Amino acid sequence: MEKGKNIKGAVLSGEAADVREEDVTSWKERLGDLCKGYDPKDIFNADETGLFFRTLPNRSLVVRTDSCKGGKQSKERITVFLAASAMGEKLKPLVIGKSANPRCFKGVNKTALGVQYEANKKAWMVSDLFRSWLKSLDRKFAAAGRNILMFIDNCLAHPTLDLEHVELVFLPPNTTSRLQPMDAGIIQAMKLRYRRRIVQHLLARIDQETPASELAKQVNVLDAIMWLTASWSEVQPTTIQKCFSHCGFAVEAPSSELDEPEFDELPAAESVLGDQTLPDYAAIDNELGTNETLSDDWENRIFQEARGEPDDHDDAVDASGDECDAEESTESTEVREVSGKEALSCISTLQQFTLQRGLSPMAMDVEKLGAFVNKLEAQRKEKLQQGTLDSWLQK
Structure with missing residues (x-):
């Protein structure tokens, strides 16, 4: 099987850069040939997104800036890697945190979480983790007797890999906002439901004397994973089909608008959201970095990877499982074993x-x-x- 139908290079994914219309048109004209031989059910897209898992609505006006790449908010984040097929089949999410064994995981069977959980100091997707995920996916589809086509964006964390049952196709640089189904509304649909759960969590405790900011601090990675799993399961196949169709894939999809959660049964939601809309609240971390970008030593790192040497930038988490910096701890509570x-x-x-x-x-x-x-x-x-x-x- 080919390693990829588009050469993977050391380039930025460039989601925030200007999109050249001719690149979009050219890609959509090629898309039919790229997908030839694959049914829509075997055509997938995967992408990472950053998630401020405990951010309150009233803080979003501050975090939708360049400060998303650092500062206090970055200490309350995880990275979520989602994948789905053009027909709406959803794969188990990959969640990347900062601690290998958060205190809230004590006594918890990780296999029952509904996600694959990994960790490094920056909670980023890195090349070794991506390779491991792809190899596991290849084994999964080998067991199912399936061959799939995986569209992925072009970034340093997504290296090429020669697999038997997964063929990679890399999207053109600086076009993901127009050509990637995940960016066309799939990730947003998940985040809408996730933020809705935060609002529900606050509303259920609104009669307590504890300030909302203190309630938010009690939300831990385990809570986030449970809410994320439920939110991902609620994203409808029709929503995914519409996003693939919008990006030029040959998928018959309903013409109705993307489904969004409603707050009809939560009349007090406005007291939590204030002047914000739910979509604005859901998008507060869309610019959050999720993987490495080109740096001053990018040439050395490419040669290092070519020689098969370990990547010092992968930021392996502390073997103890604790956060590497006490000030960056995102766990305020420890879950004891329940009899x-x-x-x-x-x-x-x-x-x-x-x-x-x-x-x-x-x-x-x-x-x-x-x-x-x-x-x-x-x-x-x-x-x-x-x-x-x-x-x-x-x-």
């Missing part, structure tokens, strides 16, 4: 709450959750009892 008894008590309380509010369908869902936890606890105790019996028999 089965405590979980069942909480489920019982939640079921009582749903019944009192007349939410009978939800009460049934809560009952199913309780039955599942009961089953887990019964299996755990059975193992403990069997272990005790085995020990007694061996004496």
Whole structure:
């Protein structure tokens, strides 16, 4: 399989640069040939986005500037790498944080998070991480007996790779705002839902004496991952299809507008958003850097990569799992391990709450959750009892 249908070079992704109309037209004319031999379900696009995971609406007027590349806000960020097909198939998100083992992960089974979690000191996408993700993706589609075409933007963090089941196509420089489906509304759709959850989180606690700024500090990476996973799952296949179609891909998509979350059931949302709109709030971190760009030593780094030498700029996270700088810690709370008894008590309380509010369908869902936890606890105790019996028999 070819390494790529467009030469990957040491260039900036250039999303903020001027887009040349002739480049856009030329690319769309070539797109049919580039996709030849692939069904829309096997044509994918992937891209990173920065996420200020605990930023409040009233701070957004400050962060939508060049300060997105540094300063206090950069200490409250993660990078999210999303991928989807032209037909709306969504891959598991890759989340890049600053700590390998955040305190909020204590006792948490990472495989149940719904994302792949990685870490480095800058919470950036780097070339080694991208290669690892691609190789894992190649194994996934090999097992499924599929060959896919992956469109990706052209940046230092996205090196070429020769794979059996994933063919890379690099977008022309400085055109992603016009030619990349992720930038055409897919990422925005996820962020709209994520910001909506922050607003819901604040509104649910608005009667507390704790200031909103303090409530925001209590949001940790685990909360962010849970909200992100739910938000990504809610992005509709039709939204993804429309974005691919808008970028020139041969996809039949509904002609209606992109779906956006509504606040009809949250009449107090205006008190949180103020004069902002939800789309403005969702876009506050769109200019946040997510990967390395050309620097003074870019030539040395290219030769270093060609020789197969390790990249010192990959910023490996501290092996201890703690943040490398205490001032950059984004974790204000530590999640303790919850016992089965405590979980069942909480489920019982939640079921009582749903019944009192007349939410009978939800009460049934809560009952199913309780039955599942009961089953887990019964299996755990059975193992403990069997272990005790085995020990007694061996004496």
